[in-house]
Amino acid sequence: MLNKAEYWFSANHLYINRSKTEKIVFTLRQLGNIENPLSVKLLGVHMQPNLCWDTHIEHIAGKINKHVFLLRNLSTCVSQEVLRVAYFGLIHSLLNYAVLAWGHSAVRVRAFQLQRKAVRVVAHLNYTEPCEEAFRTLKILTFPSIFIYHCLLHARTNIEQIVRNNDVHQYNTRNANLLRVPYVRLQKNQNGINFWSHKFFNKLPDSIKNLPIPLFKSSIKDLLIQKVYFNTQSFLEDEEILSVPG
Template sequence: MAQSLAAQDEAELWFCSNKLLLNTDKTKRMVFSMRSLPGDSDLVGEAKFLGVTLDPRLQWGLHIDRVAGKATKGIYVLRSLSSCVSVEILRMAYFAICHSHISYAILAWGHSSGVHRLFALQRRAVRVVSRLGYRDDCRDTFVKLEILTVPCLYIFENLLFVKRNSNYVTHGDVHEHNTRHKNNLVPPYWRLRRCQDGPGYWAVKFFNVLPDGLKSLPFKDFKVQIKKILINNSFYTFEEFLRHKF
């Protein structure tokens, strides 16, 4: 308990020194670790930060449960509307009550093991919007409705993440050899495989498969072209994108 109070005092001092206010009623103490830590009555098992549910091991299961619950409610609303509004209205409703929750902060949790649940719910929602049967294939419908699949949403945010951040090193910066991949980015070193689940690893991997002409586009044009590619191909897996011939 003494340690937790000391940590809280240090946090309050830091906030005060930086002319910020700390709302102690909304402040929770959590220790992030890949190992199970001894119990502490002052530690919390989960916390919501800017709409994202965090747990001490950053496994994202709790967050995905909550997003799945919102998406399920959204699908129910879409079904209720499907008999009395047009496909265009249903598409607008989908973006408001399903897509907005599925895409929020996907850069952080989009490579977690439970993301396939949200993709299944997204396909169900798209079938409702396009009035398809429960088991009908809907890949072409994603293209027709211009909706990014969950894997495409994650790829899109990763590619924009790289384009916004210019502090990456290429193979050409490391050596002077004129190799085929000299313009590819060098991914940061991660000692643990678990650490490869974030954008630091996957953003570089996705970006490196793009042609050089696309990589060098200004940000606005890059964003437009990447979104067009992802919509037109409607990738269902990351591997489909990595194998795609641009």
Template sequence: MANFTLFADGTTVSHTANSFERSMAQSLAAQDEAELWFCSNKLLLNKDKTKIMVFSMRGLPGDSDLVGEAKFLGVTLDRRLQWVLHIDSVAGKATKGIYVLRSLSSCVSVAIFKMAYFAVCHSHISYAIPAWGHSSGVHRLFALQRRAVRVVSRLGYRDDCRDTFVKLGILTEPCLYIFENLLFVKRNSNYVTHGDVHEHNTTHKNNLVPPYWRLRRCQDGPGYWAVKFFDVLPEGLKSLPFKDLKV
């Protein structure tokens, strides 16, 4: 059964299958179904922008004929969800942002400088970070973030900037990843606690139960780590409304 995700004028169809052949057959059938619906409603499916992408941790037959990457709502997806291509894209945007900040260094105040940082660097680093912030390449973005913060605070290239993050009120990339995962839990409140599963009065009965994944690789998404991060929060922070936690 296909799942349809709609956003503005974009439509994404997804499904799971236990074989490559079945996956391709279901993809083509879903595309035909979508095209029929478009025609029935006097709409046109843009086939030039329509891509079929198979996600798998294994090698696939006819590998060279398949789409190896695609952009979805501003996030670059690769077929194994290793996020290398997306991090390359974000790193390029952050590098350009640092160049912009250096150009402003002699003509704006620190307050304006900070606003510019959030516009040209921080916005790219934080966008959709719960999905890809666990990947091994994020250290590159953290290095670029530190470089940007040094520019904003007019520090030298090798000066320590740990206190500067605190002074400017800017979350580091690792902290930003954890924070956005916590907000993910608050936005999606349909979680089960250990107390819902059993009646024993245990210490962790109010903790959320993370979803079960057979493979460790599958634990890298926000559905797993968001719960893990949330469970170690003090009870006072767990009970805060979303708007208060976000502040």
């Protein structure tokens, strides 16, 4: 495999540094005698051959736990506003990074648990107290809402290239103008960006869908902050969204 890649690079007048190059085969099957790494780090994202994200969440969990300890120490000597700023620099940046790739995988549960732990520190709550109102007061997106936000922004940014239902049939149905949600057979495929970004975008009222991108971003963020979704299904089942003005 590496030889083939090297041949392609050479044919295109590019050089591949073998000492800095790793190979990985993405598959859900056993490869027999073919050597495959447990994970490969690319641009700060730990990718596994079976498309799971356990290694990645372990990596950021270690960082978040250290940062929560730092926030707890800071909470005794700085204001809540300073703590909030520290949260965004230390915690939010980790949860936000490449979230479209891993935000709906099984590790999302642990990511949200770690986030709630951090938010309770910022809000001066103990570990048993509810933190829903703290998210709203501090204007912090829950981890599910971070994923929803980036999915919606992805769909809105690429709206001209996305297939709609009326592109594949001529029937004038009420769903004709909705984005076409791709058919998926495997759960792994359902965790992909196009599946969820299309489903989430279809949930929005036209008054928000048609906003210019800068206004779209601010409207979506305000909506998600007020709603405080603890899972993505709550967003899909929220009938009040349809009446939200743009």
